[in-house]
Amino acid sequence: MKKPKVAFFDFASCEGCQLQLTYLGRDFLTLLEYVELVEFREIMEEKTDQRIDIAFIEGSFTREADRQRLKEIRKRSNIVVAYSTCSATGNVYAIRNNRDKERVKEEVYGSKKDMPHLDTNQKAEPISSVIQVDYTLPQCPVNLAEFKKLLMDLVHQKAPYLPDYPVCVECKYYEYVCRYQKGEWCLGPVTRAGCGAFCIGHNIPCEGCRGYVSNANLKSMEMNLIEAGMAKELAQIKLRMWAGFDYDRLTEKTGRKE
Ligand code: SF4
Ligand code: SF4
Ligand code: SF4
Numbered sequence: 713m714k715k716p717k718v719a720f721f722d723f724a725s726c727e728g729c730q731l732q733l734t735y736l737g738r739d740f741l742t743l744l745e746y747v748e749l750v751e752f753r754e755i756m757e758e759k760t761d762q763r764i765d766i767a768f769i770e771g772s773f774t775r776e777a778d779r780q781r782l783k784e785i786r787k788r789s790n791i792v793v794a795y796s797t798c799s800a801t802g803n804v805y806a807i808r809n810n811r812d813k814e815r816v817k818e819e820v821y822g823s824k825k826d827m828p829h830l831d832t833n834q835k836a837e838p839i840s841s842v843i844q845v846d847y848t849l850p851q852c853p854v855n856l857a858e859f860k861k862l863l864m865d866l867v868h869q870k871a872p873y874l875p876d877y878p879v880c881v882e883c884k885y886y887e888y889v890c891r892y893q894k895g896e897w898c899l900g901p902v903t904r905a906g907c908g909a910f911c912i913g914h915n916i917p918c919e920g921c922r923g924y925v926s927n928a929n930l931k932s933m934e935m936n937l938i939e940a941g942m943a944k945e946l947a948q949i950k951l952r953m954w955a956g957f958d959y960d961r962l963t964e965k966t967g968r969k970e
Pocket of ligand 3: 852879903904907908909910911912917918920922
């Protein structure tokens, strides 16, 4: 069987999801028995302008200059995977969406705020705002077990499955005591499952790093956080942090005004 050609591309991101793959160790070499890696800037110099079977795209769409490159990758790829919460929701880059962008640049870069590559005066958005995405692999950074499963599904021409139920389901499966029962907070009720309730198992709250389930009720979630003792402003910051563009989409849907 001919090996599928696989490439990784990055847009606005910390590149942590690509780096994450280096933690696969020997498993990474095993994966190379099934696929041909044709572009992956983090670990190889070669680039390709040829047709690709599977394109993994890390990072969000934050500047008009990237639109053409995204479309070009889509055009020559049989399958496009939004690889990272950044490409799935816009992630932390979308925090700036509702703030004065010039002020944000000044706060972060000071006198260097006019560097050409910082010309990003538009909303940070998921890549699905620009191109059709076939599958999504969220989490910040991506979950390696989920990545291996998705890649093998694609190699064997099976449609990968992305859960659309909340982290609470996995949390109950592992019989963790709910943090709300202990007077603490957690975003598990609105966050997309698939991590095995990883953080709750390590005694920290779910912060929502996989983005939200499609019918998340953020208004109720905010009220729950406030009832658990969180200040309203902090509750809104927590809810917006990883959800990126999804936060605006879902809050518009529920008619909520800040
Ligand atoms: S999802 Fe998180 S780890 Fe991955 S590229 Fe984005 S910010 Fe980095
Ligand atoms: S600890 Fe979090 S994920 Fe677990 S049941 Fe409670 S709210 Fe849900
Ligand atoms: S528990 Fe929540 S924050 Fe932790 S990995 Fe899972 S989705 Fe991300």
